[in-house]
Amino acid sequence: MERLQVHLDEAALRANLATVRRLAGPTTPIMGVVKANAYGHGLIKTSELLVRHGVHHLAVADVEEACRLRDAGLAVPITILAPTSADAARAVVTGRLQASLSDLASARHLNRAAARYGSRAQVHVEIDTGLSRYGWSPTASGLAEIESLTRLGRLAVAGVFTHLSGGCPEELADQLRLFGNAYERVCAALGHRPVRHALASTALAACLRDHAPQTMIRPGALLYGVAPRCESVPAPAGLRPVLSLTSRVALLRSVPAGSAVGYEAAYRASRDALVALVPAGFGDGIPRQLAGIGRALVRTHEAPIIDVAMSHLAIDVTGIPGAGVGDIVTLIGSQGGHSIDVQEWASLTGAVNSDLLTGIAPTLPRAVSSAACAQGARSA
Numbered sequence: 506m507e508r509l510q511v512h513l514d515e516a517a518l519r520a521n522l523a524t525v526r527r528l529a530g531p532t533t534p535i536m537g538v539v540k541a542n543a544y545g546h547g548l549i550k551t552s553e554l555l556v557r558h559g560v561h562h563l564a565v566a567d568v569e570e571a572c573r574l575r576d577a578g579l580a581v582p583i584t585i586l587a588p589t590s591a592d593a594a595r596a597v598v599t600g601r602l603q604a605s606l607s608d609l610a611s612a613r614h615l616n617r618a619a620a621r622y623g624s625r626a627q628v629h630v631e632i633d634t635g636l637s638r639y640g641w642s643p644t645a646s647g648l649a650e651i652e653s654l655t656r657l658g659r660l661a662v663a664g665v666f667t668h669l670s671g672g673c674p675e676e677l678a679d680q681l682r683l684f685g686n687a688y689e690r691v692c693a694a695l696g697h698r699p700v701r702h703a704l705a706s707t708a709l710a711a712c713l714r715d716h717a718p719q720t721m722i723r724p725g726a727l728l729y730g731v732a733p734r735c736e737s738v739p740a741p742a743g744l745r746p747v748l749s750l751t752s753r754v755a756l757l758r759s760v761p762a763g764s765a766v767g768y769e770a771a772y773r774a775s776r777d778a779l780v781a782l783v784p785a786g787f788g789d790g791i792p793r794q795l796a797g798i799g800r801a802l803v804r805t806h807e808a809p810i811i812d813v814a815m816s817h818l819a820i821d822v823t824g825i826p827g828a829g830v831g832d833i834v835t836l837i838g839s840q841g842g843h844s845i846d847v848q849e850w851a852s853l854t855g856a857v858n859s860d861l862l863t864g865i866a867p868t869l870p871r872a873v874s875s876a877a878c879a880q881g882a883r884s885a
């Protein structure tokens with residue numbers, strides 16, 4: 506029996522894919538972004554699910570994540586959304602990975618590695634449209650550098666892309682226009698028209714696909730059922746959280762009125778209370794700030810979170826009929842008519858959805874389930 510279990514709801518993932526396809530057009534290929542351990546959901550299991558449901562291209566943060574996917578037997582194209590160091594170039598070539606390019610030094614490392622292995626390195630040329638993170642600026646000198654890639658000989662430019670900096674839909678549309686112009690000039694420099702991709706979750710949710718004909722999209726958040734960051738862009742209808750998080754009651758204790766619970770009396774019982782101890786804490790990614798304001802679900806009832814320690818938390822189960830050791834404790838997910846999503850954690854703690862999700866410990870087991878499996882309130 507696991508202390509704390511991450512469940513992935515396959516039906517929710519499929520529903521989110523359907524939503525993404527509705528926003529992008531049903532035939533637009535999807536590069537599913539699974540960086541940062543698939544936004545905390547679990548890199549391998551999530552990627553397998555995405556591929557099973559028709560996502561034929563994945564994007565990761567670094568070569569390590571890409572190699573883990575290859576080692577797990579995933580054969581689909583994988584793009585690395587960061588520059589390639591000299592050390593990583595060989596793994597990119599031998600792993601048949603696709604690199605993002607925003608500088609000539611990386612291009613030369615890749616070219617050299619490709620020459621050594623008698624192959625070609627697949628690359629995606631990144632254009633900066635305002636994020637000022639990676640990517641060539643679409644200036645004359647930037648375009649000249651991009652053109653020089655064709656002379657290296659061992660690089661195959663598979664894509665041209667940009668990552669939008671967000672903001673309101675008007676700003677996004679401006680960035681897409683800038684990218685559209687840059688794309689044409691890059692194509693002229695390269696002498697062919699590679700796959701073009703710019704839309705991630707926010708721009709998809711803002712229905713901006715008509716502002717630029719994309720031949721591929723690159724969503725992350727929406728796949729996981731997480732609303733885009735932007736306040737002026739409403740979450741698309743039908744989004745369903747993929748991840749739920751459950752534990753079990755390990756011990757019950759009666760706490761007389763006036764007693765303290767937790768370090769430095771984090772909580773003081775105002776009446777005789779029944780407290781359940783749950784073996785999950787901030788070391789697992791449950792925010793400490795939920796103490797005193799968050800809630801869990803037990804036997805389809807709400808149980809206030811009263812204390813969060815490193816590996817344990819305490820919840821108030823006073824008055825929950827039949828509450829007992831072994832009961833399922835839902836920290837994220839649904840029970841009965843109640844549901845708790847990561848957005849609730851974000852609102853209560855002031856953190857960002859994806860920040861909280863990526864904080865869920867990668868060592869916890871991930872189980873693929875239908876939502877119903879995570880809902881039962883009875884102990885096993």
Ligand SMILES: *Cc1c(COP(=O)(O)O)cnc(C)c1O
Nearest residue numbers: 538586668705706723724725726
């Ligand atoms: C993270 C990331 C994405 C996905 O962004 P979402 O807003 O989660 O959809 C797409 N492209 C790049 C380059 C990224 O770094």
